[in-house]
Amino acid sequence: MREISKMIGHKSLFNDFIYLDQIQKFPNKILLNGPKGIGKKLFVNHFLNYLYLKDDNEFYNLKNYEYNLSNNISKLISSNSHPNVLRIYKKNDKKIIDIDQIREMIQFTNQTSFNNDRRFIIIENVNLLGINSANALLKSIEEPNSKIYFILINNSEFKTLETLKSRCLEFKLNLLNSEIIEIVNYHFDNDIHKDINLDFVNNYNSPSFLISLVNFFESNDLSIKDNSIEDLLSYIIKNKLYISNNFIKEYLNLFIELFFYKNINNSKKISFKIKKYFYLKLSFVKKYNLDFETFFLEFNDKLLSE
Incomplete structure (x- = not known):
């Protein structure tokens, strides 16, 4: 099993994200759009590792766009256990992302941040949001709490709700x-x-x-x-x-x-x-x-x- 996670492709957008972070203008509502299976979740994982490894005085290899999977911070992110990261996705026994998951998200936004650091909410396959879930999410996205950042992930074969899309800065991913x-x-x-x-x-x-x-x-x-x-x-x-x-x-x-x-x-x-x-x-x-x-x-x- 590999000890290193390497990102191939998407480097230009990754560098843009780093630049926006460095000048403290990283948007707090992002929509990542692209075909299924091209590495949108991997891209997010790498960016989270870049941010939190940096904050923890650890190392993300910007030359090769890779990080060590055995690092404690990386383990927390990959296992969905990092205290400042919440991932929302359709559960196996459900057909949609239901309202209870968004209620859990709202509770997360009202909690105190670990180490007073930024917190990220990652929502995968936003096209699977139910009507009630989407409406509840809209209210949270319109005026997010301090240091809360939303990253919505959508497969481009599905349309994103226009009300959600209009409130986010959209970035499109693809591969050569x-x-x-x-x-x-x-x-x-x-x-x-x-x-x-x-x-x-x-x-x-x-x-x-x-x-x-x-x-x-x-x-x-x-x-x-x-x-x-x-x-x-x-x-x-x-x-x-x-x-x-x-x-x-x-x-x-x-x-x-x-x-x-x-x-x-x-x-x-x-x-x-x-x-x-x-x-x-x-x-x-x-x-x-x-x-x-x-x-x-x-x-x-x-x-x-x-």
Whole structure:
């Protein structure tokens, strides 16, 4: 296991954050927007480590944009135990960020700061705020208590409530393709990106997705190089992984999209009309909790079978 957390990409924005902090003009309401899986939470973790390690006379390596994971401050931040940091995210047994979590946040803002230092409230996936939660958050954001800073994180495929967005300074994050390759290779400590089947590699796939994909292939003793998107979908359907595997469930839409991206107009039986039909059907299956097995039996019969 690595002892160092290194940030690859986002360095220009990170330097902007440091500059704003140095001139004491760091905004107290920030919205970080960017595609899913490109490291928005990692970016926040690095900035928090920069701030609190500095305040604790410890060391954040600004030359390499990295910090030591074994440091006590870093451990507190990564385990969500730092007294001046509150993270809010959707709980596994909930569909939204509920009002009780925002009430806990309000209590946090009214508490005394540890060491009289700044306090940060990090809200992940703000699109998952319920109506009551969003309204309660708005009241706190409009006039935050002294030394309280809000960082809202949003995946750019979802819209942010305009009332929240208008009250925050928005920063957009993205990655170059070369940075995605570097992140994947750094994670596995080898040049594995070149072995990933080209069916899964394009400018829209995040490093988080590719890392999870490699882990999935390795854990199932499948070749990441030799298996195509058709092979993967056949394997998913045969083993009903659309029911049992969290990674597959999370990226099911993307796998279907990759299949059509590769095959549309390259096959007589696959057209934009067919694509629209299956997209709509999958949407209905998810929305109304219908039978996935029936959907995939039809998908397999019409599109994957020879």
